[in-house]
Amino acid sequence: MGDGSDDDPFYTLLGDHADFVDKLTELEATLDEMIATREAREANRIILDESIRFFEDELLPVLAAEDETILPPLEAAIGRYGTLVNVVAYEHDEIRRGVEKFKAARRDLEAHPSWAAIQETNRHGIFLVQFLWDHFRKERTSLFPTARERLPETELESIRTRFAH
Ligand SMILES: [Fe+2]
Numbered sequence: 001m002g003d004g005s006d007d008d009p010f011y012t013l014l015g016d017h018a019d020f021v022d023k024l025t026e027l028e029a030t031l032d033e034m035i036a037t038r039e040a041r042e043a044n045r046i047i048l049d050e051s052i053r054f055f056e057d058e059l060l061p062v063l064a065a066e067d068e069t070i071l072p073p074l075e076a077a078i079g080r081y082g083t084l085v086n087v088v089a090y091e092h093d094e095i096r097r098g099v100e101k102f103k104a105a106r107r108d109l110e111a112h113p114s115w116a117a118i119q120e121t122n123r124h125g126i127f128l129v130q131f132l133w134d135h136f137r138k139e140r141t142s143l144f145p146t147a148r149e150r151l152p153e154t155e156l157e158s159i160r161t162r163f164a165h
Helices: 011-038 043-068 071-078 086-112 113-150 153-163
Strands: none
Touching: 011 043, 011 113, 011 153, 043 071, 043 086, 043 113, 043 153, 071 086, 071 153, 086 113, 113 153
């Protein structure tokens, strides 16, 4: 097999990341609006809940699939410590913690709506938006190119199959 973009093992995953960035942009806009209006209107709350659904149903399973399918063979090829493998594994854990904090802030906002609760929801939400944006960029520009170069074709085929949809 060649390495043209049409059979790039990361083609589908890169498309998913691009869709995720669109979701994050929508979340960022609603957080900005809440900060500007100092209110969590129904339309804002719907987007916060949709973001949580997106994190749980779409984002976290993709992180788990990356952990299972990409990182172990890459660790075998380039090692873990002092490499991108460790950086990406650490960032996945940081994202999981961030999602939990965002969910907790959202619950507090529902239970006790206040300016402080809006600010706390914004703080955790903006952290996720910025951290994920940087994380996807790092994978696109460093992790995936290294994997394309260093992984055997059998592993690349597993990645292609795992992320196909
Ligand atoms: Fe990732």
